[in-house]
Amino acid sequence: MAKPISIEVWNPSGKYRVVSTKSMPGTRWIRLLTDNDCRLEICTEAKTILSVDDILVLFSALKRAGGTAFSNMAVGYNNVDVEAANRNGIAVGNTPGVLTETTAELAASLTLAAARRIVEADQFMRAGLYEGWLPHLFVGNLLKGQTVGVIGAGRIGSAYARMMIEGFKMNLIYYDLYQATRLEKFVTAYGQFLKANGEQPVTWKRAATMEDVLREADVISLHPVLDKTTYHLINPERLAIMKKDAVLVNASRGPVIDEVALVEHLKANPMFRVGLDVFEDEPYMKPGLADMKNAVVVPHIASASKWTREGMATLAALNVLGKIKGYPVWGNPNQVEPFLKESATPPPACPSIVNGMPSSKL
Numbered sequence: 001m002a003k004p005i006s007i008e009v010w011n012p013s014g015k016y017r018v019v020s021t022k023s024m025p026g027t028r029w030i031r032l033l034t035d036n037d038c039r040l041e042i043c044t045e046a047k048t049i050l051s052v053d054d055i056l057v058l059f060s061a062l063k064r065a066g067g068t069a070f071s072n073m074a075v076g077y078n079n080v081d082v083e084a085a086n087r088n089g090i091a092v093g094n095t096p097g098v099l100t101e102t103t104a105e106l107a108a109s110l111t112l113a114a115a116r117r118i119v120e121a122d123q124f125m126r127a128g129l130y131e132g133w134l135p136h137l138f139v140g141n142l143l144k145g146q147t148v149g150v151i152g153a154g155r156i157g158s159a160y161a162r163m164m165i166e167g168f169k170m171n172l173i174y175y176d177l178y179q180a181t182r183l184e185k186f187v188t189a190y191g192q193f194l195k196a197n198g199e200q201p202v203t204w205k206r207a208a209t210m211e212d213v214l215r216e217a218d219v220i221s222l223h224p225v226l227d228k229t230t231y232h233l234i235n236p237e238r239l240a241i242m243k244k245d246a247v248l249v250n251a252s253r254g255p256v257i258d259e260v261a262l263v264e265h266l267k268a269n270p271m272f273r274v275g276l277d278v279f280e281d282e283p284y285m286k287p288g289l290a291d292m293k294n295a296v297v298v299p300h301i302a303s304a305s306k307w308t309r310e311g312m313a314t315l316a317a318l319n320v321l322g323k324i325k326g327y328p329v330w331g332n333p334n335q336v337e338p339f340l341k342e343s344a345t346p347p348p349a350c351p352s353i354v355n356g357m358p359s360s361k362l
């Protein structure tokens, strides 16, 4: 017999049953549910990461139980079979916007850590190897005036681009299926500001192909969704056209990079550096990656700030609650701030439902 899983129950007599597969940060999300007649069951097992297949099983169980909604505590939902959710009449929620700046900040941190060899230098220092200042010690790359390449200039890609442009006066080249008009306007205006102050203006370019970005950029950060078009977007051929001392950052999804090919490239090109938050076979790294000094690796922490994680929990809970209440879907998933005001009652809407199922169908 399967071992029973441990759960914590809030408001046991609540009319609507909501299950959280993990304990989530903060308490507002719990309050919002229990104040609205929900019985909340939180799975307290230390490790409950659901695979795509687990979520499929969950959908049919949800349907059998008369359930109507599932929400990821994440903006990315490549782990969810949305077609299967549709077949089971289940609304799928996600948590856009609240993590945009936090994720971009981590991508910027990885960029700096890789470009300036922070982790290597830290390890060297702790190992007691420092004997005094030397002209060649941990020489890295200057970002100012270089070109930052962004692949996937959506919410996070654009926020990252702005940080690198405004912070380090980098020029921009980007590739996306859509034009990033607001980002382009920002760079133009910032360039004019710099020029008016007697400084070299920054510039932008929308690349016709991804290869143009890879060839031209000194730093490349990946921010697309993961789907069939972006799987192994960085492959051996594309690595080969990048500058030998480029910095590549990935805080999107691991399979966007062919990680085996990346390890080979890192071995062959010691001046090439990467900053990775995500991995092809999480929680594992491909063989050899952990030994590469020119790789900075962190465990999928890009959205890990207290405010952000609490906000993600709130949005995920409100997606589910909104479906229970029969609320409409919020019109603009890029502007979710009204749901995040700690002291205010959230709007009567589901913050973000990706399969846009009308409440009446559920």
Ligand SMILES: NC(=O)C1=CN([C@@H]2O[C@H](COP(=O)(O)OP(=O)(O)OC[C@H]3O[C@@H](n4cnc5c(N)ncnc54)[C@H](O)[C@@H]3O)[C@@H](O)[C@H]2O)C=CC1
Pocket (backbone or CB within 6 Å): 075, 076, 077, 096, 097, 099, 103, 151, 152, 153, 154, 155, 156, 157, 175, 176, 177, 178, 223, 224, 225, 226, 229, 230, 251, 252, 253, 277, 278, 300, 301, 302, 303
């Ligand atoms: N590492 C982490 O903890 C986090 C990772 N993410 C990942 O970042 C992704 C992006 O998030 P947002 O910026 O909020 O989404 P978004 O939807 O605003 O941006 C994604 C962009 O990718 C572009 N895109 C799609 N297919 C493309 C292709 N073939 N080539 C180039 N561009 C393409 C889209 O047009 C869009 O502009 C999420 O889907 C998620 O996988 C998001 C948050 C945290």
Ligand SMILES: O=C(O)C(=O)CO
Pocket (backbone or CB within 6 Å): 073, 074, 075, 076, 077, 099, 302, 303
């Ligand atoms: O939001 C996402 O997509 C994540 O990966 C976790 O923040």
